[in-house]
Amino acid sequence: xxxxxxxxxxxxxxxxxxxxxxxxxxxxxxxxxxxxxxxxxxxxxxxxxxxxxxxxxxxxxxxxxxxxxxxxxxxxxxxxxxxxxxxxxxxxxxxxxxxxxxxxxxxxxxxxxxxxxxxxxxxxxxxxxxxxxxxxxxxxxxxxxxxxxxxxxxxxxxxxxxxxxxxxxxxxxxxxxxxxxxxxxxxxxxxxxxxxxxxxxxxxxxxxxxxxxxxxxxxxxxxxxxxxxxxxxxxxxxxxxxxxxxxxxxxxxxxxxxxxxxxxxxxxxxxxxxxxxxxxxxxxxxxxxxxxxxxxxxxxxxxxxxxxxxxxxxxxxxxxxxxxxxxxxxxxxxxxxxxxxxxxxxxxxxxxxxxxxxxxxxxxxxxxxxxxxxxxxxxxxxxxxxxxxxxxxxxxxxxxxxxxxxxxxxxxxxxxxxxxxxxxxxxxxxxxxxxxxxxxxxxxxxxxxxxxxxxxxxxxxxxxxxxxxxxxxxxxxxxx
Numbered sequence: 418x419x420x421x422x423x424x425x426x427x428x429x430x431x432x433x434x435x436x437x438x439x440x441x442x443x444x445x446x447x448x449x450x451x452x453x454x455x456x457x458x459x460x461x462x463x464x465x466x467x468x469x470x471x472x473x474x475x476x477x478x479x480x481x482x483x484x485x486x487x488x489x490x491x492x493x494x495x496x497x498x499x500x501x502x503x504x505x506x507x508x509x510x511x512x513x514x515x516x517x518x519x520x521x522x523x524x525x526x527x528x529x530x531x532x533x534x535x536x537x538x539x540x541x542x543x544x545x546x547x548x549x550x551x552x553x554x555x556x557x558x559x560x561x562x563x564x565x566x567x568x569x570x571x572x573x574x575x576x577x578x579x580x581x582x583x584x585x586x587x588x589x590x591x592x593x594x595x596x597x598x599x600x601x602x603x604x605x606x607x608x609x610x611x612x613x614x615x616x617x618x619x620x621x622x623x624x625x626x627x628x629x630x631x632x633x634x635x636x637x638x639x640x641x642x643x644x645x646x647x648x649x650x651x652x653x654x655x656x657x658x659x660x661x662x663x664x665x666x667x668x669x670x671x672x673x674x675x676x677x678x679x680x681x682x683x684x685x686x687x688x689x690x691x692x693x694x695x696x697x698x699x700x701x702x703x704x705x706x707x708x709x710x711x712x713x714x715x716x717x718x719x720x721x722x723x724x725x726x727x728x729x730x731x732x733x734x735x736x737x738x739x740x741x742x743x744x745x746x747x748x749x750x751x752x753x754x755x756x757x758x759x760x761x762x763x764x765x766x767x768x769x770x771x772x773x774x775x776x777x778x779x780x781x782x783x784x785x786x787x788x789x790x791x792x793x794x795x796x797x798x799x800x801x802x803x804x805x806x807x808x809x810x811x812x813x814x815x816x817x818x819x820x821x822x823x824x825x826x827x828x829x830x831x832x833x834x835x836x837x838x839x840x841x842x843x844x845x846x847x848x849x850x851x852x853x854x855x856x857x858x859x860x861x862x863x864x865x866x867x868x869x870x871x872x873x874x875x876x877x878x879x880x881x882x883x884x885x886x887x888x889x890x891x892x893x894x895x896x897x
Contacts, residue, residue, distance in 0.1 A: 496762065506751055594662065
């Protein structure tokens with residue numbers, strides 16, 4: 418009895434594990450991407466085209482889902498207003514994300530150029546005094562203040578850096594500083610202001626309880642506005658800091674160029690130290706005072722004086738977080754704000770139909786390009802799709818036409834000997850294609866297909882139409 422029970426339990430556990438694996442496999446197979454979404458004139462029927470990739474042969478398959486949603490019809494104006502502003506907010510967030518990546522890249526350029534030169538002095542200090550502490554900024558300040566260079570600084574100006582290298586340092590750093598100021602003042606701050614305009618519109622909608630009740634949360638909208646204001650304030654602080662750093666660098670690099678020129682002149686003349694006047698006895702070139710140079714050396718030469726704008730120490734207060742962290746927080750709050758209307762639409766959506774598109778899909782070929790699916794929607798009640806199977810041995814073109822939620826029909830076209838590289842709808846009766854033939858695969862031709870010459874039928878009884886070139890290709894635009 419005991420052995421039987423153990424065997425039964427073991428079999429049950431094994432079946433459970435097998436069931437979990439099967440469910441996981443099914444979940445992977447069910448993963449799909451949305452290709453297109455369309456609606457009818459009343460906005461209560463949705464047509465969603467899904468694309469699935471096979472994990473075995475990379476052959477795509479398409480499924481058309483017909484969805485019913487009374488919320489879209491009853492609250493169409495409110496949802497459309499929110500969706501329109503959400504599209505603008507998403508665009509602004511993507512735009513700001515790109516600007517922040519560019520800003521971080523130019524900051525790294527400024528930092529790396531300064532660190533490269535600081536490391537040259539550091540290596541000279543270590544070579545002359547292995548037990549000493551390498552602080553290149555202090556050695557440069559000592560040279561500037563006392564008028565006499567230590568061995569490490571002397572070696573740096575006379576052997577490790579040239580005027581050409583300093584000029585390159587000046588050009589690249591000045592360009593990056595200018596770009597950082599432009600990104601902050603001309604791109605990020607205006608985008609942040611525009612974002613707050615749309616968020617204020619959401620706030621107004623959330624206050625209109627009679628019309629937008631349940632769609633937007635006042636607390637979440639206010640949190641998004643607060644995040645945007647905090648980021649804007651931080652951007653203003655960064656703009657002031659990077660402007661200051663740029664001006665300090667201009668003073669510093671002029672002094673480095675002047676000093677490098679003096680050491681180069683000394684090296685070219687070949688005079689002895691007794692014959693050559695000490696550099697410190699000559700009047701240095703400063704536009705105002707040496708203090709801007711000292712400030713730059715202390716803050717930006719061997720250290721990152723703007724690290725608090727790009728790094729997040731564990732103990733940093735929330736108001737002093739990095740620009741990237743503040744931006745990510747803004748994205749999260751905006752996304753959270755939109756979960757409520759999205760949940761309402763999802764909860765009221767019902768699948769009333771599902772149709773697999775019989776396109777006889779084949780794996781993608783490595784040398785193909787262009788699109789294997791295009792869509793055309795001339796009006797709210799008509800939707801057209803064209804699918805091509807990228808298989809040189811068995812090329813087919815599938816056309817699907819939908820009128821409303823009930824009329825769904827299609828036709829498959831046998832294109833044996835023809836390879837379609839790209840396509841686009843001109844209108845509901847004409848499909849532009851770029852194709853080549855098996856006989857002449859080195860050149861391609863642009864042509865137009867007459868879609869009105871084919872007899873459409875229900876997808877379940879869709880038949881293959883043979884390719885008749887006189888019928889299909891009504892106008893060849895030219896070969897290339």
